[in-house]
Amino acid sequence: MIAFKDRFGFERGAVSLANWRERPFSLWSFQNVGEIVPSAAIRCADSLEGQADIGSRDLISQTVSLNGRSETVGAFLERTHTDAFLVVKGGKIIAEPNAPHMDTDARHITFSVSKSLTAIVAGALEGSGLLDPDAPVTRYVPEAGGSAYADAKVRHVLDMTVSLNFEETYLDPASAFGRYRRATLWNPSQAGASAETMREFITGIGKGEGAHGEVFRYRSPNSDLLGIIVERASGARYADLMSETLWMPLQARRDAFV
16 A cells, blocks of 8 residues: 555645645545535445446547647646546547546546536426526525625526626635635634634625626626525435436436535
8 A cells, every 4th residue: 555645745634724725735635525625425326337448548649739739638638737537428438547646436526517517406406396597596595685696586696697796816815705715614714703604605795786687707606505595495405406316317426525
């Protein structure tokens, strides 16, 4: 067995909420988010047969041209710090090249891909008649009545056309985004600062300039609120909804975590 430090170049104890999204610590943490951030299981279907990896070596040796620059797929994946890469054709996995530090069976954080997955769950609930996209947000989340969402529709949340007084300033710990990350338990708390839950933070965001529905604004709290909306509309936990409406129908081979 290879020692942790020999494999990753640092000790496990060096990884914390303050640095887990930074290299080199992300080499380990992106595969083990559940040890850093509280997580819940999204169950997969049972007794599924795996598929053989049949073409990774051929794929990474292929040469591609991007913006006038030619390089092999393998060189591109290394240059862009890609941990795992999956190619599906005709419903079958045809290649799955991974970085040396990435285990084939390991889980890996998907970050904002989760936004699209949450929207798919919302679409499934709409199809079953449990969620009305044209309903006011406050039908499902009454406590949003004093926020920017007070006069917004669920469709505005889905389309990210809510007028929010919120900017995604990722690197400023003193910004509203810094508060947001602390509320979602992605960053450590600040000394002297009062703790707030994610729901408390979201339902406290004020309205920005302009009306809802006019401008697309990529704002992460919209997707967190959508997660709350689908739970309220269905009466089920988000992880269970994802399992029943997406993960099991897809015949996913492994549990996911959220």
